[in-house]
Amino acid sequence: MLSVVVGPWRGAPVVLRNAEVLHDAASTMKMAVLAAVYRSGLDLEAAVPVVNRFTSAVGGSYGNAREWDSDPEPWQLLDAGPASSPASSPNMAEAPASAPLRWLAERMITHSSNLATNLCLAQVGRPAVAEAWRQANATRSSSPRGIEDFPARDAGVHNRVTALDLVRLLESLEPELLALLERNTWRVDLAAGLPPGTRIGFKNGWCPGVRHCAAVVHPEDSAPYALAVCYTGPLASGHDEIDPAAGLLARISARVWDRRHELAR
Template sequence: MLSVVVAPWAGEAEPVFVRAPDVLHDAASTMKVAVLAALVRSGVNLDAEVPVVNRFESVVGGEFGNDPDWDSDPLPWELLGTHVPLSLLAERMITHSSNLATNLCLARTDPRAVAEVWRSAGATRSSSPRGIEDYAARDAGVHNRVSARDLVRLLRSIGDVPELLELLERNEFRVDLAAGLPSNTRIAFKNGWFPGVRHCVGLVHPADCPPYLIAVCYTGPLANGADHTDPAARLLARISAAVWERRDAISSLTAARRPGAPSARAR
């Protein structure tokens, strides 16, 4: 299943292109954007030092831990048993997609705060009620799910916090959407992947036209789960490149939909 949403960044503009926008996919690491927003909006002291542990409370009771073999970032694992600033964990959660850092950040907020982030963003279907690798919760039917439309809404909702977008611009995994853009193009984005799933949502800043939002979610056999060489990542890159080629039409298509506006012509 492939879902795509493209929308102007300005205002509350509706998408100009959708394909299966409300189909739910496993969230993978895209839910880390909601965790980041919940952490920042909670007012917690990001400079406070917190213990780096690998035991977390499951939302269905009991405890669980992360598997280092399923994590894309070795640094938090090297810090086990120490104390580090919460800001470092928040950064690694986004820039290196650390699962361990994500659950440590989630432990400093809670699933209700994350749910409020989705609600305030206007999401209608997406939610992330459990931590990463909380398999007991998953087996009990508690799932992290996203739709492409809700991912666009989520990214738009943090536009009033520039430092969050700046952190997303430092994402180290410049594959999928970023790989479909010219190398010097600014993009604030978060991707997520594991075998069978590849997603990405981003805010693209072309130098020659207004910025735009794009979310692509793919669930299927093409996704092999590799960090950088996933064939599904190349699919997302091709979609991103195709949207880039029509970037100057995105805002004009929105203007054309307003009553009395002249029709826009896409190149």
């Protein structure tokens, strides 16, 4: 299934292909967590203990798998504290290593850290993330569980998005958050289809069977435009970069770029 939405930035979409079909969210849901963190009123410089045990949306607990995470740095902090050892006692005097909430939110976006995402989600709570979707006027998308909350997934609790809601979420973000999206280091899929050096703020997500990306592109010679592509199918290998589905998204991005002057009209 391929879903595509294209339109002038904060304007009416001009391309709507399967725009409201639901897809597994993968890491695109991290934009909603980001919005929840920055709107929470929490001290972004506050130290957050780096642990790998989280409360499931259906009760009980779960943790992240290091080998499925694309960012090693939060795990290095985890290794530095007693919480990295399953045998550690909760009564140990030594506290886990910690990191500022702002840093965790940034790693969640710039390096797509799964561990940082769940640490941020634990700070703000799932209702705050639901409110971020509501404020974006999303009609079908939701993020009711954390990354790798498999007990919840097995119970039928799923993070799902549509291409149209991803554009709505992107357009609802504050300038500071849009600027953070421009620092995304995973410049594959939509970013790979643009001329080198093109300004783009985006968040992508991938896992086996899924490759998505939502972006705002700022050409130097025309007005900015929004583009979201969600793909679910066998082309998505789940690899970070060597992924046929990422190539598909890059080709779509290149075609939209070629017609960028028409979008403003």
